[in-house]
Amino acid sequence: xxxxxxxxxxxxxxxxxxxxxxxxxxxxxxxxxxxxxxxxxxxxxxxxxxxxxxxxxxxxxxxxxxxxxxxxxxxxxxxxxxxxxxxxxxxxxxxxxxxxxxxxxxxxxxxxxxxxxxxxxxxxxxxxxxxxxxxxxxxxxxxxxxxxxxxxxxxxxxxxxxxxxxxxxxxxxxxxxxxxxxxxxxxxxxxxxxxxxxxxxxxx
Numbered sequence: 001x002x003x004x005x006x007x008x009x010x011x012x013x014x015x016x017x018x019x020x021x022x023x024x025x026x027x028x029x030x031x032x033x034x035x036x037x038x039x040x041x042x043x044x045x046x047x048x049x050x051x052x053x054x055x056x057x058x059x060x061x062x063x064x065x066x067x068x069x070x071x072x073x074x075x076x077x078x079x080x081x082x083x084x085x086x087x088x089x090x091x092x093x094x095x096x097x098x099x100x101x102x103x104x105x106x107x108x109x110x111x112x113x114x115x116x117x118x119x120x121x122x123x124x125x126x127x128x129x130x131x132x133x134x135x136x137x138x139x140x141x142x143x144x145x146x147x148x149x150x151x152x153x154x155x156x157x158x159x160x161x162x163x164x165x166x167x168x169x170x171x172x173x174x175x176x177x178x179x180x181x182x183x184x185x186x187x188x189x190x191x192x193x194x195x196x197x198x199x200x201x202x203x204x
Contacts, residue, residue: 009181016188027199039199049198057194058187066186068145074175075149079156098158106151113143
């Protein structure tokens with residue numbers, strides 16, 4: 001993540017921190033004036049809610065999706081596959097072979113997923129036979145991330161970009177390392193929106 005993106009991300013994080021502080025004060029003032037449906041974050045109920053449900057608020061599918069997408073992004077970048085999209089140099093024989101093998105593994109994964117979703121009474125369909133919503137639709141982000149990782153790691157190993165198990169592990173963790181500031185943004189954003197729901201949840 002370059003300096004410009006870090007500065008922009010820091011500004012967004014600062015916005016959510018200031019917004020949370022304003023919301024805390026506003027919730028106290030509104031509840032003190034007996035505004036209907038407004039709960040104070042500084043009340044005993046609000047403090048119990050904050051400490052008691054903090055972990056539960058963060059443990060959402062969004063967090064899992066963020067981690068999986070960062071892993072997929074990092075593996076794709078470190079495997080050297082991203083260079084195929086930008087380089088105008090003809091591929092070497094080894095890169096071509098690696099690309100074919102990687103697409104073969106990706107095709108095999110797609111075939112397996114198709115067999116689990118397309119055929120009648122497939123396992124990943126809903127009880128009514130629908131694709132959306134279904135176990136498949138709920139795992140779509142995970143399947144995409146897994147497919148990108150399979151393609152990237154296979155290409156990296158076959159092309160020689162990833163020579164050791166340590167290289168493979170670094171490729172899988174690279175995206176998480178680079179995207180670590182996004183976890184701070186996630187925590188602040190989720191906390192702010194959940195606080196809004198707590199304060200104004202009883203209105204209407």
